[in-house]
Amino acid sequence: MSKSDDNGLIAVNRRARFDYEIEDTMEAGLMLVGTEVKSLRQGRANIAEAYVSVERDGALYLINADFPPYEGGNRFNHEPRRHRKLLLHKKQMAQLAGAVQREGRTIIPLRLYFNDRGLAKLLIGLAKGKKTVDKRETIKEREWNRSKARLMKDFG
Numbered sequence: 001m002s003k004s005d006d007n008g009l010i011a012v013n014r015r016a017r018f019d020y021e022i023e024d025t026m027e028a029g030l031m032l033v034g035t036e037v038k039s040l041r042q043g044r045a046n047i048a049e050a051y052v053s054v055e056r057d058g059a060l061y062l063i064n065a066d067f068p069p070y071e072g073g074n075r076f077n078h079e080p081r082r083h084r085k086l087l088l089h090k091k092q093m094a095q096l097a098g099a100v101q102r103e104g105r106t107i108i109p110l111r112l113y114f115n116d117r118g119l120a121k122l123l124i125g126l127a128k129g130k131k132t133v134d135k136r137e138t139i140k141e142r143e144w145n146r147s148k149a150r151l152m153k154d155f156g
Contacts, residue, residue: 008114011045011149016108018138020127025110026096029087030062040120041061044068045112049100052086052107052124052132054097062122082111084124099126 016022032040035096039045050065062084069077099105126145130138 008116009111009112010040010043010114011047011112013047013050013108013110014108014122016125016127018135020125021031021130021134022110022125023105024126025029026092026124026126028060028124030120030122031085031087032120033078035076036048036067036075036084037120038072039067039070040112040114042070044117045052047109047112047122050109052096052109053083054093054100054107058093060088060093062098065109065112068141085090086124087091096124096126118147 016086029064044067046066047062051063053061053063055061055154064081066076066080068080094114102105106127108125109122109125113121113123115121
């Protein structure tokens, strides 16, 4: 998915790049039920507090993501914050699980979107938590870039 192609975009975790240093990204499929897909088609999802966990069976699960119930759904509607299984190749799962266990990394969701074929995909990132000093550095750099752009606009 290219950066300029946001027509299938459902949700973005904007806080992720501020709180974490993203080392690697992967695209993963999601195992969803029908009412969850309909809720996503309406553009209603929140992945801001979500994270990915490695379970005992070696599978990866998206935890704490909020997909609100579909209004047209009946008594068979889905649970809003249930654990959702991620669909990846075995090598990718092993690589992510190893990084989490050995190096203490975190797997976080970055973007939730529909691809060209209409399938719900989740862009996940292997991340390392930033310390407060690093966050201040990020803020300083952002402020400097803004003031630099302002100066170039006025005097350049």
